[in-house]
């Protein structure tokens with residue numbers, strides 16, 4: 001199933017994915033292109049501008065919106081491929097990108113320079129707190145294009161233009177869904193029922209980087225499971241709402257495990273022995289056994305980290 005080459009796919013009318021392998025840095029990561037008559041939305045720009053060459057060509061002379069699912073290095077570094085995009089992200093993502101140092105990205109630059117060649121963080125010019133809606137069939141507000149300009153330097157100023165009027169046939173909702181990270185969000189295409197979920201959803205289970213948002217995350221995923229027809233995770237295959245339900249089950253179980261461990265006084269170093277994937281999640285373990293050995297090891301380790309981080313935050 002895993003390959004060393006990127007994979008382009010048409011998911012359905014006006015929705016495309018570009019899946020980019022990450023080698024030793026983890027399972028392949030997906031960007032999603034939503035195409036409308038007047039504009040397109042690239043949800044995540046992956047690791048370097050080359051990753052976005054195809055999407056940039058497909059956009060042609062349409063207005064390009066870029067939205068970051070969150071500010072992790074594998075999701076937001078290819079924005080430079082687009083001429084003058086309107087870049088959107090949660091306000092916390094903007095803060096993360098403005099941080100004086102990015103140790104994870106620095107490590108990737110040292111270990112796998114080709115993976116992030118030409119990568120340059122582009123700041124969002126449009127941020128939101130809870131949600132934002134885009135209309136891909138309308139030309140955006142005139143001042144928006146003027147304000148974003150061509151160069152990247154000017155993209156640092158937050159602006160708040162009106163992007164949508166009445167709901168049209170191609171409305172995209174971008175909603176905050178913290179839990180993987182505090183700045184995580186998802187994009188939902190009202191027309192097709194496609195949910196591009198970034199790392200808020202992952203197959204077989206997500207990484208818990210913001211354990212204090214677990215409750216919000218779980219209830220958000222449940223809502224989306226009742227609404228979305230197709231789910232595109234940041235890492236993993238295109239799925240249906242059952243993936244959201246499986247992620248909810250995993251997250252609820254981890255929360256329950258930590259509650260139980262805390263009440264019994266289980267020390268953190270015993271968590272993995274008592275609640276490792278083999279024992280607590282045999283169905284996930286069975287699925288991992290059919291995966292590439294490197295990915296299998298990645299998720300075994302990820303579960304260990306999830307237990308530790310959740311224990312540290314909630315116990």
Ligand SMILES: [Zn+2]
Pocket residue numbers: 029072074075199234235
């Ligand atoms: Zn990721």
